Amino acid sequence: MHDKILLSHGEGGKRTRDLIARVIARYFDNPVLSPLFDAGLLGRIGGEIAFTTDGYVVTPPFFPGGDIGRLAVCGTVNDLAVCGAKAVAISCGLILEEGLPMDTLERALAAMRDAAKEAEVTIACGDTKVVERGKGDGIFITTAGVGVSADGWRPAPSEIRPGDRIVLTGSMGDHQVAVLVARRNLALDAPVLSDVAPLGGLLLPLLPRFSGKVRFMRDPTRGGVGVTLNEMASAANARFVLDEARLPVRESVRGVCEILGFDPLYLANEGKAVLIVAGDAAEALVAALREHPYGREATIIGEVREGGSGVRMRTLAGGVRAVDYPVGDQLPRIC
Amino acid sequence: MCLGVPAKILETGDGAAVVELGGVRREISVMLVDDVSVGDWVIVHAGFAIERLLEEEAERTLALFREIAESDAFRNP
Amino acid sequence: MNRSMKYIDDFRDPATAKALVERIRRDAGDAPIRLMEVCGTHTVAIARGGIRPLLSGAVAMLSGPGCPVCVTPDGYIDAAIALGRERGALLASFGDMLRVPGKSSSLEKEKGNGLEVRVVYSPLDAVTLAAATPDREVVFLGVGFETTAPAIGGAIRTAAERGVGNFSVLSSVRTIPEAMGVLAADPEVRIEGFLCPAHVSVVIGSDAYRPIARRYGIPCVVAGFEPLDILLGISMLLRQKREGVARVENEYSRVATSTGNRKAQDLIRDVFVPCDTGWRGIGVIRGSGLRIADRYASFDAEVKFDAPVVFAPEASACRCGDVLKGKILPVDCPLFGKGCVPEEPYGPCMVSGEGTCAAFFKYGA
Numbered sequence: 001m002h003d004k005i006l007l008s009h010g011e012g013g014k015r016t017r018d019l020i021a022r023v024i025a026r027y028f029d030n031p032v033l034s035p036l037f038d039a040g041l042l043g044r045i046g047g048e049i050a051f052t053t054d055g056y057v058v059t060p061p062f063f064p065g066g067d068i069g070r071l072a073v074c075g076t077v078n079d080l081a082v083c084g085a086k087a088v089a090i091s092c093g094l095i096l097e098e099g100l101p102m103d104t105l106e107r108a109l110a111a112m113r114d115a116a117k118e119a120e121v122t123i124a125c126g127d128t129k130v131v132e133r134g135k136g137d138g139i140f141i142t143t144a145g146v147g148v149s150a151d152g153w154r155p156a157p158s159e160i161r162p163g164d165r166i167v168l169t170g171s172m173g174d175h176q177v178a179v180l181v182a183r184r185n186l187a188l189d190a191p192v193l194s195d196v197a198p199l200g201g202l203l204l205p206l207l208p209r210f211s212g213k214v215r216f217m218r219d220p221t222r223g224g225v226g227v228t229l230n231e232m233a234s235a236a237n238a239r240f241v242l243d244e245a246r247l248p249v250r251e252s253v254r255g256v257c258e259i260l261g262f263d264p265l266y267l268a269n270e271g272k273a274v275l276i277v278a279g280d281a282a283e284a285l286v287a288a289l290r291e292h293p294y295g296r297e298a299t300i301i302g303e304v305r306e307g308g309s310g311v312r313m314r315t316l317a318g319g320v321r322a323v324d325y326p327v328g329d330q331l332p333r334i335c
Numbered sequence: 336m337c338l339g340v341p342a343k344i345l346e347t348g349d350g351a352a353v354v355e356l357g358g359v360r361r362e363i364s365v366m367l368v369d370d371v372s373v374g375d376w377v378i379v380h381a382g383f384a385i386e387r388l389l390e391e392e393a394e395r396t397l398a399l400f401r402e403i404a405e406s407d408a409f410r411n412p
Numbered sequence: 413m414n415r416s417m418k419y420i421d422d423f424r425d426p427a428t429a430k431a432l433v434e435r436i437r438r439d440a441g442d443a444p445i446r447l448m449e450v451c452g453t454h455t456v457a458i459a460r461g462g463i464r465p466l467l468s469g470a471v472a473m474l475s476g477p478g479c480p481v482c483v484t485p486d487g488y489i490d491a492a493i494a495l496g497r498e499r500g501a502l503l504a505s506f507g508d509m510l511r512v513p514g515k516s517s518s519l520e521k522e523k524g525n526g527l528e529v530r531v532v533y534s535p536l537d538a539v540t541l542a543a544a545t546p547d548r549e550v551v552f553l554g555v556g557f558e559t560t561a562p563a564i565g566g567a568i569r570t571a572a573e574r575g576v577g578n579f580s581v582l583s584s585v586r587t588i589p590e591a592m593g594v595l596a597a598d599p600e601v602r603i604e605g606f607l608c609p610a611h612v613s614v615v616i617g618s619d620a621y622r623p624i625a626r627r628y629g630i631p632c633v634v635a636g637f638e639p640l641d642i643l644l645g646i647s648m649l650l651r652q653k654r655e656g657v658a659r660v661e662n663e664y665s666r667v668a669t670s671t672g673n674r675k676a677q678d679l680i681r682d683v684f685v686p687c688d689t690g691w692r693g694i695g696v697i698r699g700s701g702l703r704i705a706d707r708y709a710s711f712d713a714e715v716k717f718d719a720p721v722v723f724a725p726e727a728s729a730c731r732c733g734d735v736l737k738g739k740i741l742p743v744d745c746p747l748f749g750k751g752c753v754p755e756e757p758y759g760p761c762m763v764s765g766e767g768t769c770a771a772f773f774k775y776g777a
Contacts, residue, residue: 185530185532185537186533186537187361187362187533187537188359188360188361189359189360189361190358190359190360191358191359245426251357251358251416251417252357252358252359254357254417255356255357255358255359255417256357256359258340258356258357258417258420259340259356259359259361259379259533260533261338263460312776313462314462315460315461315462315639316424316425316426316429316461316639317424317426317429317433317461317462317463317466317639317643318426318429318430318433318462318466319461319462319463319464319465319466320462320465320776321459321460321461321462321775321776322774322775322776324773324774324775326774327511327754327755328511328520330507331507331508331510331531332506332507332531332532332533333338333506333507333508334337334338334380334381334506334508334556334560335337335338335452335453335456335479335480335481335506335508337451337452337453337557337559337560337609337610337611337612337637338453339559339610339611339614340420341418341419341420343418356417357417363534364534364536364566364570366566366569366570366679367562367563367566367673367675367676367679368673368675369675376418376419378611378614378667380559380560380563380611381506381533381534381535381556381560381563382533382534382535382536382537382563383534383536383562383563383566385559385562385563385611385614385615385673385676386614386615386667386668386673386676387667388419388666388667389665389666389667390666392665392666393419393422393666395665396644396663396665396666397422397423399644400422400423400425400428400640400644401428403428403431403432403435403644404425404427404428404431406431407427407430407431407434407435408427408431410434411434
């Protein structure tokens with residue numbers, strides 16, 4: 001096998017077959033994928049079906065706490081989980097840049113295999129293309145995922161009402177800061193790990209256990225908790241009020257934010273969920289989350305109030321400020 | 336225009352120092368301050384220490400805040 | 413929220429904040445006292461802390477032209493774009509400048525058209541970049557007030573010492589006291605107290621405000637950027653008003669002194685020379701700028717590329733000038749929230765996330 005990806009690896013001939021059979025199939029060895037038909041045959045699936053897709057272009061591809069492969073599996077699994085669906089199968093579309101070290105590809109594939117195993121999801125099909133050097137940033141991955149909602153829970157933003165609580169499953173900003181530090185162009189040395197994790201095991205058991213109490217869930221990826229809450233408040237036409245003192249942020253993430261002038265509310269997370277929960281069940285639900293390794297720092301961060309819509313926050317100083325959509329990605333500032 | 340943070344000096348070198356804030360470390364220039372030592376606190380802006388933070392003065396300000404908070408608690412039990 | 417960062421969290425204590433707010437309300441007069449802060453970092457801290465509504469009725473907080481990004485003229489952005497597009501320069505900039513609109517475009521938009529712009533945290537990173545790319549001209553966009561001037565000067569000196577000849581700075585440095593003087597003298601603005609910038613004061617010293625306090629009878633208090641600093645600073649201004657005095661006081665005594673950082677001042681005097689300069693939305697303020705001294709001309713991008721930045725006052729419905737002078741609040745501008753929003757800013761106050769209008773828009777009044 002070559003030590004670098006060549007254009008011929010994507011041209012459909014012998015090199016492509018070799019890449020699939022001798023590299024990719026070694027990592028994705030399961031009965032659905034192994035026949036290498038043009039489609040993965042999943043058989044009959046019982047329950048309501050959910051379907052999602054996402055593209056992953058993170059740079060650098062490997063960063064403390066995770067990598068593009070783990071991200072590609074968890075992101076899609078989590079989009080299904082917050083809609084109440086257990087991921088059954090995912091696809092893996094690879095776009096590789098000519099010259100990509102084979103070792104980089106293999107590390108990403110191994111990570112996908114391990115994440116799929118943890119999430120109990122089958123990598124059922126895939127595709128590989130190669131683009132010319134300079135036309136792709138190393139490796140891009142697209143995954144689509146099919147999931148099943150066994151007991152029919154659906155996101156119900158219209159059920160959100162005053163008195164409901166806003167629950168966050170753990171600390172904000174870890175992923176984006178880990179990637180930023182890994183890019184190395186800000187010369188920061190920070191012990192931050194990406195939180196990338198599959199959340200099906202954390203979230204799905206809560207739905208029957210707290211039947212009728214969980215109104216809506218989302219995973220706060222790009223744009224962070226701030227953007228996600230605005231989207232949720234908009235969908236529900238509700239007013240959310242956060243309590244700044246209760247926002248969970250790790251000390252080292254805070255350190256980076258203080259230095260660069262970032263607001264952790266708008267930093268991306270890849271292993272967290274926001275839930276809107278009935279007031280009378282929130283504390284018990286938080287306790288249940290804390291029983292799970294991915295929910296140890298779960299906490300109530302705010303509540304749904306009467307009147308109006310949008311997101312506000314009670315500040316440490318005792319005032320109230322709006323938490324609006326940001327314009328774009330945060331940039332280091334001196335102002 | 337003045338985003339600056341208090342950080343502690345961990346190492347000093349040739350016109351430079353390594354500072355730490357909340358477990359985050361960065362190398363900065365100390366060309367704007369004289370004779371910094373390990374353990375000193377400085378304000379860091381745009382990769383430079385722009386001045387020392389005087390811990391005694393900080394304590395004095397904090398003591399004033401405590402006094403204000405206590406007298407308020409006394410008024411509003 | 414993790415609450416263990418020394419010298420930061422101590423100054424955010426909610427119970428003390430409450431006590432200070434009550435103290436301010438007790439000391440307040442019949443009409444709200446008109447206080448102006450002249451630092452973008454104060455603008456943001458006040459907005460993020462939700463402090464303005466906490467003090468309504470007691471204090472009218474005016475936001476002055478303290479955001480160097482906001483007061484940078486659109487001619488500067490156009491000049492920077494031209495250096496990149498036409499002269500092949502690799503631009504290095506603080507993140508704050510990316511979305512500032514020039515006459516027709518911004519650095520961010522031009523990036524989409526192939527303009528090379530690197531965001532840096534420190535001007536020294538731009539020198540390092542230049543040293544690593546000897547075949548490219550690297551131009552650093554040197555925007556800031558006196559807090560940042562020593563850092564920009566330090567980068568120029570470092571480049572000079574290391575012989576990094578492909579590095580230069582497009583300077584847009586302004587100084588605060590002259591602008592404060594213009595505002596203090598304006599009868600329409602009616603300032604009763606200045607909340608003076610923490611880190612500018614660290615460099616220039618609190619004595620720099622004594623001429624303003626004396627000449628205009630306006631109390632000046634240097635205050636830090638944490639909520640407790642701001643509230644204590646406001647309380648100190650109120651007390652001066654009650655006493656009928658106009659002094660300079662220093663709340664930020666843990667860092668700022670009366671004479672400032674002499675070493676930083678010496679460096680500024682070595683690298684820069686005062687000059688007249690234009691402020692977006694205000695116009696030319698005499699002696700309020702710093703241009704690069706002749707002895708460092710080879711690091712002055714305007715000289716090196718023979719591309720002087722032209723200041724031309726804007727003509728539009730935008731009322732940024734009045735917002736920057738504290739004459740009106742953002743909501744009083746006809747464009748606020750209509751033609752002018754953070755994603756498509758019309759004028760300087762909406763430009764930087766720390767501009768007055770942007771802060772109002774993002775955080776509420």
